[in-house]
Amino acid sequence: MCVAVFASVTPAVSFAxxxxxxxxxxxxxLARxxxxxxxxxxxxxxxxxxxxxSHLERKLRYLEERTILTSSEQFIELAASRSSMSGEAYRVRCAGRAEQTSAAWFLEQLKSIRDSHPIRPD
Structure with missing residues (x-):
């Protein structure tokens, strides 16, 4: 019972x-x-x-309640690329760089993460 109560009051902030x-x-x-x-x-x-x-973490929690993400690309597609309310694509702008879709930005970051610090299964 204590475990169930603890689990129900401990929010999943992400996959931390x-x-x-x-x-x-x-x-x-998300850290990047x-x-x-x-x-x-x-x-x-x-x-x-x-x-x-913070917004994407809320969307991630919502997804985690309904499905199991099988890839980081799936997270980008389902949570980080467009509004689930309007369907409008999210955009990212960084100093000194052209504005781009958030999907393109996250995929670029994912490639960099994988190239520089490959994450291996336990």
């Missing part, structure tokens, strides 16, 4: 406690977004990277 490759890659993607100093557009309004991460 996960040992899966997907979970660790998604955590790394938060520290990027880029701006994130959703539904026509620009937000700072910290607020964007």
């Amino acid at each position: 406690a996960s040992t899966s490759v997907v979970g660790r890659e998604v955590d790394a993607l 977004l938060e520290t990027s100093q880029c701006q994130f557009q959703r539904n026509g309004r620009w937000h700072d990277a910290i607020r964007a991460r």
